Amino acid sequence: MSKVVDALSILLVLGASLAFAVGVAALGERRDLSAIYWLAVGGLVLRAAVELLRPRSGAR
Amino acid sequence: MSELGAAHGAERARPHSPAKANGAGALRALRDRMHTVLPGLYAWLTTVALPSVNHSAPSSARVTAFFALLALLAAPLFAGARPWLGRALGIFGFIGCSLLTWLLLGSALVRNPGDPVLSALGAVAFTLYALGWGSLRRRGVVPEDAPNVILGAPLQPRLRPHPIAPFVFGLILVSALVPVFLAFRVVEAERGLFAHAVAILAAILTITVGARVATGLGQPRELPASAERLNAAAVPLALLALLFGLGFLWLVVR
Numbered sequence: 001m002s003k004v005v006d007a008l009s010i011l012l013v014l015g016a017s018l019a020f021a022v023g024v025a026a027l028g029e030r031r032d033l034s035a036i037y038w039l040a041v042g043g044l045v046l047r048a049a050v051e052l053l054r055p056r057s058g059a060r
Numbered sequence: 061m062s063e064l065g066a067a068h069g070a071e072r073a074r075p076h077s078p079a080k081a082n083g084a085g086a087l088r089a090l091r092d093r094m095h096t097v098l099p100g101l102y103a104w105l106t107t108v109a110l111p112s113v114n115h116s117a118p119s120s121a122r123v124t125a126f127f128a129l130l131a132l133l134a135a136p137l138f139a140g141a142r143p144w145l146g147r148a149l150g151i152f153g154f155i156g157c158s159l160l161t162w163l164l165l166g167s168a169l170v171r172n173p174g175d176p177v178l179s180a181l182g183a184v185a186f187t188l189y190a191l192g193w194g195s196l197r198r199r200g201v202v203p204e205d206a207p208n209v210i211l212g213a214p215l216q217p218r219l220r221p222h223p224i225a226p227f228v229f230g231l232i233l234v235s236a237l238v239p240v241f242l243a244f245r246v247v248e249a250e251r252g253l254f255a256h257a258v259a260i261l262a263a264i265l266t267i268t269v270g271a272r273v274a275t276g277l278g279q280p281r282e283l284p285a286s287a288e289r290l291n292a293a294a295v296p297l298a299l300l301a302l303l304f305g306l307g308f309l310w311l312v313v314r
Contacts, residue, residue, distance in 0.1 A: 002278075009273045010228055013266060017235035020262035024239040027255045028246035037307060042262060044300045046269050051293035053276055 005052060012049035016042045086137055093136035096192030099185040100132045100154060107182035108158050111169050121164035128157035151193055222278035232270030236263040 019042035026035035090097055104125075111117060112125040135150030162169055203209070243259040246252035 006273075006277050009276075010232075013232055013270045013273055014235050016269075017232070017238060017262070017266045020259070020266065021235075021238040021242055024242045024255050024259050024262070025245075027251065027258065028242065030251070037303065037310075039258065039262070041300065041303055041307075043265070044296045044303065046265055047296040048293050048300060049269055049273065051296060053272060 009049045009053050012045050012052065016045040016049065018042075019045060089136045089140060090133070093139055093192075096150065096189055097132065097136060099188035099192060100150075103182045103185035103189055104129055104132060104154075104158070106178045106185065108161050110178065111165050112161060114168050116168045118164055118168075121161050121168070124157045124161040124164060128154050128161060131157055147193065219279055221275060225274045225277050228277060229270060229274035232274065233267060236266035236270065239263060 019038050023035045023038035023042060026032075026038060108125045108128055112122045131149045131153030135146045135154065137146075138149060139146030239259040239262050240256075243252065243255040246255040
């Protein structure tokens with residue numbers, strides 16, 4: 001189970017950086033709404049990776 | 061002490077002329093701070109001196125560029141005896157005079173002949189210069205020889221990193237740098253500045269989380285039950301699902 005969590009967290013971090021890259025590229029192409037969308041997706045994916053690794057004590 | 065050592069000691073004790081001693085001391089100080097002087101010199105040459113020698117550059121910019129060089133070279137001389145003065149000259153003096161030069165250059169700065177490759181290399185040199193002013197262990201000094209070290213058996217690390225951890229971190233590092241490179245493709249100045257800021261923030265966040273992921277690989281951890289873990293990640297996952305739903309709706313409507 002631990003290996004699955006490790007693999008999932010790696011995929012989430014890589015996915016977050018991909019979303020950030022798409023967001024920055026959209027920013028350069030003057031697609032502001034798309035840029036905001038992808039940057040928000042990147043932030044949330046990164047947040048999910050953190051929560052998956054170390055859930056908050058309050059949630060336990 | 062051996063004879064050779066005694067001879068060297070006698071040679072060291074032999075009085076030198078004050079000018080020669082000062083010169084040798086200055087050279088030694090420069091050599092000791094080579095990790096800051098060399099990148100600083102490169103950064104100054106590529107980003108400050110080169111634009112300042114243009115025909116269109118104002119004389120005031122050349123003067124401030126010269127002062128920046130003076131501050132850069134004078135900082136190591138004071139770093140030993142008066143560290144606060146050395147840091148003030150090296151950090152505030154050098155960076156401040158460089159900034160002033162760029163401000164005075166105005167539009168002449170854009171016509172830098174080596175731009176943008178030299179400017180990018182200069183930015184890297186400025187980064188190395190900034191890192192060089194951090195606290196570094198001097199060459200040859202063993203930390204365990206310090207008087208405050210607690211004697212005893214060396215402490216062993218509790219956990220060892222997983223063999224693939226460096227590769228995972230390298231992969232995450234490369235992926236985190238992709239937005240930074242993409243930001244250079246933004247043409248408009250204001251938009252480009254914002255893109256750079258966003259890209260750097262994204263890279264910092266990705267590398268921070270990535271480092272945590274890489275160091276935690278394969279480590280025995282006591283994870284709570286699946287339901288509790290899902291509860292912990294529920295809010296970001298729900299927001300993510302909402303965003304994906306909105307994105308899908310947007311694609312359909314458009």
